[in-house]
Amino acid sequence: MNGVIAKPWSALKRSHSFKEIVKALWKANPVSKQILGICSALAVTVQMETAIVMGAALTLVVGFSNLIVSMMRAGIPRNIRIIVQCAVIATLVIIADEFLKAFMYDVSKQLSVFVGLIITNCIVLGRTEAYAMNNPPLRSFVDGLANGLGYASVLVGVAFLRELLGSGRLFGYAVVPEVLYQAGYVNNGLLVLAPGAFIMIGLFVWLEHTLLEKK
Amino acid sequence: MSGSLRSIVYAAVLCIVCSLLLTAASSGLQPFQERNVLLDRRRNILAAAGLIQEERRLSAADIEALYIRHIRPLRVDPLGRILPAAEEAGAALPFYLVVQEGDRPEGYIVPIDAKGLWGPINAYLAFDDDGATVKGFTVYRHAETPGLGGEIEKKWFRDNWVGKKIVTRQGKFVSVGVAKGRVEEMVPPDKREHYVDGISGATLTGKYLAVGIRDTLNQYEPVAVKFRKNLAHELEGTLPRR
Numbered sequence: 245m246n247g248v249i250a251k252p253w254s255a256l257k258r259s260h261s262f263k264e265i266v267k268a269l270w271k272a273n274p275v276s277k278q279i280l281g282i283c284s285a286l287a288v289t290v291q292m293e294t295a296i297v298m299g300a301a302l303t304l305v306v307g308f309s310n311l312i313v314s315m316m317r318a319g320i321p322r323n324i325r326i327i328v329q330c331a332v333i334a335t336l337v338i339i340a341d342e343f344l345k346a347f348m349y350d351v352s353k354q355l356s357v358f359v360g361l362i363i364t365n366c367i368v369l370g371r372t373e374a375y376a377m378n379n380p381p382l383r384s385f386v387d388g389l390a391n392g393l394g395y396a397s398v399l400v401g402v403a404f405l406r407e408l409l410g411s412g413r414l415f416g417y418a419v420v421p422e423v424l425y426q427a428g429y430v431n432n433g434l435l436v437l438a439p440g441a442f443i444m445i446g447l448f449v450w451l452e453h454t455l456l457e458k459k
Numbered sequence: 460m461s462g463s464l465r466s467i468v469y470a471a472v473l474c475i476v477c478s479l480l481l482t483a484a485s486s487g488l489q490p491f492q493e494r495n496v497l498l499d500r501r502r503n504i505l506a507a508a509g510l511i512q513e514e515r516r517l518s519a520a521d522i523e524a525l526y527i528r529h530i531r532p533l534r535v536d537p538l539g540r541i542l543p544a545a546e547e548a549g550a551a552l553p554f555y556l557v558v559q560e561g562d563r564p565e566g567y568i569v570p571i572d573a574k575g576l577w578g579p580i581n582a583y584l585a586f587d588d589d590g591a592t593v594k595g596f597t598v599y600r601h602a603e604t605p606g607l608g609g610e611i612e613k614k615w616f617r618d619n620w621v622g623k624k625i626v627t628r629q630g631k632f633v634s635v636g637v638a639k640g641r642v643e644e645m646v647p648p649d650k651r652e653h654y655v656d657g658i659s660g661a662t663l664t665g666k667y668l669a670v671g672i673r674d675t676l677n678q679y680e681p682v683a684v685k686f687r688k689n690l691a692h693e694l695e696g697t698l699p700r701r
Binding site for chain 2: 319323324327332335338342346347350357
């Protein structure tokens, strides 16, 4: 594959940021590899819309908390660093929640407590503590966004299958043709419930582990 | 010592910066949020009255138009006399009259304030013009546990209320209770029309909701009686002209 593609691509592939992004999106995906953020992944993946909004909110929160913590990292007293990180994260989460309430009220109502629970999502504190405390701001920001997207991609994948197979819809619009229902097709009710999400996420974890092993 | 002092100062400054940011976000976005809350309430009032379908997404202007055409907000005193819109009164009970073309009342909606398990539950209960049959139920605010008590806002639980009666066939007020499980299994046949299916894992939420509804409806009995005695036209005359 490398031989065919021109040099800038291989140079990009060797760059530090690129490796970090690949790691966050695939090799060490927060959900399917590190099994983090499962609580919210179970709760918000009944529909595509909520999954996408949740993924976007978390991506922005991880990105900006990484950026801010990284900019502050030289000044943060070591003994209270976790508290400082939590304060930064909590502030960003509440701001995100306020914005959702102001401009996407319906989605915000459906997400209910789960936006607020981003504060306790291990992915966010994990990235600020493990990465942003030791890396320059821009790189931390990219790392945060990449991890957020890694989380969002699994959420959207799970939500796609759950909404399609569980209620025959996508983004609230019916996509399974009426003819199929008349022919005896039935939506899988299990997928609308939390156990269905467990099974779906389990399948994603299995898929990722199998594909990684092959390499 | 200077190390811990520095930590304290750092934490204090951080707290002030964070709280300033939150205050700015909260007060700056408040007008937008309040508009959303008002619109959401109106949507819930219309849904309780069966005037909009769940599946359809309506624009803010559509909801506004439907609300203005079909809903008349009114207030009564504890004896059931209509109060003029402008008059300040301590014990005024707000409710909503549902009208069709020609301002003919075809039912009414009572706002429910119940104590929940974790916080107040706010809902709307709509009645037919017989003053006894539930037409619809919607919850617009609650703090119950998602998946357990939070099920009260789900369609299956709300649909469960439609057609229930708040008075017995003898005309005695009994309200509508929440059964501890399925109505068919838990309630004797002659009382089934006064109970809705409960939510498993949310017995307390159901109990608080039932108590809140009973207490609220008790206060609104004068209004319900007007409908039961076919005196709804008395309310009609007091409708604000548009």
